[in-house]
Amino acid sequence: MYGLKPTTQTEEFRQKLIEQALDLAILEDLGSEQIDVTTASIVTTDRQVSGSVYCKQEAVVVAGLQIFAQVLEKFDKRISVKNHVAEGQFIESTPTVIATFEGPASSILKGERIALNLLQRMSAIATVTHQYVELAKPFGIEIRDTRKTTPGLRVFEREAVRIAGGQNHRFGLFDAILIKDNHIQFAGGIETAINNAKKAYPELAIEVEATTLEQVEQALKLGVQTILLDNMNAQTIREAVALIKGTCFIEVSGGVNLKNIKNYLIEGVNAISIGALTHSAPNIDISLEVEI
Numbered sequence: 185m186y187g188l189k190p191t192t193q194t195e196e197f198r199q200k201l202i203e204q205a206l207d208l209a210i211l212e213d214l215g216s217e218q219i220d221v222t223t224a225s226i227v228t229t230d231r232q233v234s235g236s237v238y239c240k241q242e243a244v245v246v247a248g249l250q251i252f253a254q255v256l257e258k259f260d261k262r263i264s265v266k267n268h269v270a271e272g273q274f275i276e277s278t279p280t281v282i283a284t285f286e287g288p289a290s291s292i293l294k295g296e297r298i299a300l301n302l303l304q305r306m307s308a309i310a311t312v313t314h315q316y317v318e319l320a321k322p323f324g325i326e327i328r329d330t331r332k333t334t335p336g337l338r339v340f341e342r343e344a345v346r347i348a349g350g351q352n353h354r355f356g357l358f359d360a361i362l363i364k365d366n367h368i369q370f371a372g373g374i375e376t377a378i379n380n381a382k383k384a385y386p387e388l389a390i391e392v393e394a395t396t397l398e399q400v401e402q403a404l405k406l407g408v409q410t411i412l413l414d415n416m417n418a419q420t421i422r423e424a425v426a427l428i429k430g431t432c433f434i435e436v437s438g439g440v441n442l443k444n445i446k447n448y449l450i451e452g453v454n455a456i457s458i459g460a461l462t463h464s465a466p467n468i469d470i471s472l473e474v475e476i
Contacts, residue, residue, distance in 0.1 A: 201339040234286035235474035248306030259295035263287030306344035308465040313348035332459035425452035
């Protein structure tokens with residue numbers, strides 16, 4: 185897989201990002217004193233409660249159940265959550281109980297919004313990703329995410345893509361080299377850009393963005409691992425595929441959506457990267473209801 189490889193070290197990095205993101209979410213919701221003034225004034229600390237989480241929308245891929253439980257347990261380890269569907273499960277009928285919970289009422293009330301926000305967001309991304317994956321699957325083409333994620337939430341949004349069958353691209357600017365048009369311009373040409381990258385980080389895979397067939401030919405001569413065909417029409421992509429002849433990984437990006445993706449499902453293309461997976465997914469209707 186291109187980019188950040190799944191190792192013990194990267195899993196530690198992922199968990200660190202999750203913890204930091206949750207800490208920030210709690211800080212912005214409960215303030216520096218970590219208090220919910222409404223709940224503190226109304227609900228006694230010994231009150232126990234149970235309830236259910238409902239998906240109220242059809243044709244949804246559920247993602248984020250593990251994070252949902254992690255958020256609530258971060259507020260109070262006495263809270264227990266039981267999943268009634270699996271991560272990545274497709275929900276057809278509504279309303280569907282996707283999880284139940286029990287524990288101290290005050291802690292659940294403090295954590296429910298953060299937990300639901302992430303569950304709704306991740307399920308939204310998983311649902312959109314699933315739509316693209318199903319269209320591309322018969323052609324053996326991967327659907328990849330991009331760095332067009334919500335600041336601070338990338339670790340969650342990437343996980344949602346993966347749960348739905350999509351593939352994660354590089355995590356950030358640190359774990360793989362992707363030479364884009366601005367880099368080429370600053371370097372004075374594609375050849376200089378690629379050679380400089382090879383010298384600086386010989387251990388890293390190099391992907392280069394090509395917007396013309398001339399750039400494709402230049403990148404091929406310099407032995408890059410991946411060529412990103414950016415904002416090319418279908419006919420130009422076919423010509424690029426013929427030039428490359430399977431000698432490197434081919435990725436397509438730019439302007440691909442659910443309405444036109446069929447035009448880009450071209451033999452020889454290995455992956456399509458789509459920013460809309462994470463920047464345009466509408467939230468899913470999921471609610472939490474307590475039983476008094």
